[in-house]
Amino acid sequence: MAQGETRIQLDKDAVQQVRTGYPLLHKEWFEGGSEPPVEGTILHLLDQKGQFLAKGYYGSQNVGCGWVLTYDAKQPFDRTFFAQKLQQAFEKRASLFASEETTVFRVFHGEGDGIGGLTIDYYDGFYVLTWYSEGIHSFRTSLLKALADVTAYKGVYEKKRFAQAGQYVTDDDFVCGTRGAFPLLVKENGIQFAVYLNDGPMTGIFLDQRDVRKRIRDHYAAGKTVLNLFSYTGAFSVAAALGGAIATTSVDVANRSVPRTEEQFRVNELPLEEAHMYVMDAFRYCAYARKKGMLYDLIVLDPPSFARTKKRTFRATKDYSALLSEAMMVTKVGGVIIASTNASNVSLKAFKRFVTEAQKMSGGRYEVLETFGLPKDFPVSKAYPQGRYLKVLIMKKLSA
Structure with a gap:
């Protein structure tokens, strides 16, 4: 066998997963041997009898340590x-x-x-x-x-x-x-966005929210006051403004969020008079809004799955319910919250449970109007439903 390739014999459970088409390789599958394979090593996966199952590569990332690419033993990765x-x-x-x-x-x-x-x-x-x-x-x-x-x-x-x-x-x-x-x-x-392909890991727009932005513009924004928490470069705010929102408020902890949001408004020829921007933690802003008696018709809540500031660490699995309850308390009765998470380790069922917990904490009643996931250019393997990481719930506040 050529250098850079190796055979890995899997246990019974791993064999069953691979046979059903599950593509992700797990670190525990490689435990018990001497050293883990070198990054990029081509792996020939074998069953307990030494028979060929699939072929993939070793690559450690935040989930798993590689992927199956083919079920043809003779297929070169060229x-x-x-x-x-x-x-x-x-x-x-x-x-x-x-x-x-x-x-x-x-x-x-x-x-x-x-x-x-x-x-x-x-x-x-x-x-x-x-x-x-x-x-x-x-x-x-x-x-x-x-x-x-x-x-x-x-x-x-x-x-x-x-x-x-x-x-x-x-x-x-x-x-x-x-x-x-x-x-x-x-x-x-039809919405214009200014992007930077040469400026770090992100470009200025999260492409997986395309359907949600369109829905905001076309259905939810007209005549509304909008609060966009974790606003990044203000893409949701721009969509809302183009949809006829009377005012938008964009909140993000990053200093650069303000000039980047202003830029997105300018490239769409939108006025900035009613485009309010705050460099502030989302929890702190909600507390500020409550103190001032400020309520919003439409709130977009799209935090990262993990974020750390000098004073706070946010983990979607632990903190989303508390964050959502804060947003609920600054939503008008009859208003709408668009709650989103990209945490792959949070199922839709668990996410709905966060909503239930947040309702209890805030005291309001809500109904889910719509559910969104990944757009069509983000296909998910049937054998790997965990790849369906984006969950979006659009909810209406029925009572305080």
């Missing part, structure tokens, strides 16, 4: 293999590529498109590859050649999300083609 995967994914996004109203979306979504540990996003001719482990990054040369085989591009950027401590690997994000001029203006359902 330029041709990756080009076929990319081509299939691109064909599924044909309607998005043809759209004049949307020029930013995901073109390859990890295990949902057949290669766990990698995502590729499209920004009006530019592509951004995000690597989630050193293991998948070891195939970088073949994947970049495959991308060039499948599509023409203006330029390619990359994001490395595999530092041991979990922080972003900071070096030049530009890969090849032509460097972009930033901010780059892209469109999502």
Whole structure:
């Protein structure tokens, strides 16, 4: 067997999971041996009798330590293999590529498109590859050649999300083609967004909330006062303003959130007079609003699954109910809360339980109007429902 490849014999439970199509490899599957495989090692997974099951790679990331890529023992992980995967994914996004109203979306979504540990996003001719482990990054040369085989591009950027401590690997994000001029203006359902492909791990817009932003603009914003907590660059606020909101308030702890939000309003030719912005912790802002007797018609609550400031650490699994209850207490009766989480370890059932707990804490009554998840360009493998990380509940306040 060639260097960089190894055989791994799995126990009964792991064998059963692989046979059902489950793509994620777990660290405990490799315990009991000498040393874990080197990042990028090609793994031939065997059953208890030594029979071939599947083939994948070793790559440690925040969940698991690699992914199954094929059930063909003879399939090489080469330029041709990756080009076929990319081509299939691109064909599924044909309607998005043809759209004049949307020029930013995901073109390859990890295990949902057949290669766990990698995502590729499209920004009006530019592509951004995000690597989630050193293991998948070891195939970088073949994947970049495959991308060039499948599509023409203006330029390619990359994001490395595999530092041991979990922080972003900071070096030049530009890969090849032509460097972009930033901010780059892209469109999502006709809304313009200023993005930066060369400025750290995030670009200025979270693409998985496209459907929710459109729903806010088209259905919930007209004539409303809007509070956008954890606002980042104000994308929800812009959608609400374009939908006819009479005032928006954007709250985020990052100092740069204010100039970036102002920029998003300007590129959409929106006035800033009723676009209020605060650099403040969300809990603190809600307490401030309660003290001032401020109530909102529409609140968007989209925190990260984990966040730390000098005074507070937020974990969705522990703190979401308390945060939601704070938001509930500054929502008008008849008003709407859009509660969202991207925590993959929180199921929809658990998320609904957070809502129930928050209602008890705040004393109000709510009904769920709508539920949203990932948009169509974020496919989820049937064998790996844990990939359905985004949960969004749109709720109406019935009574205080």
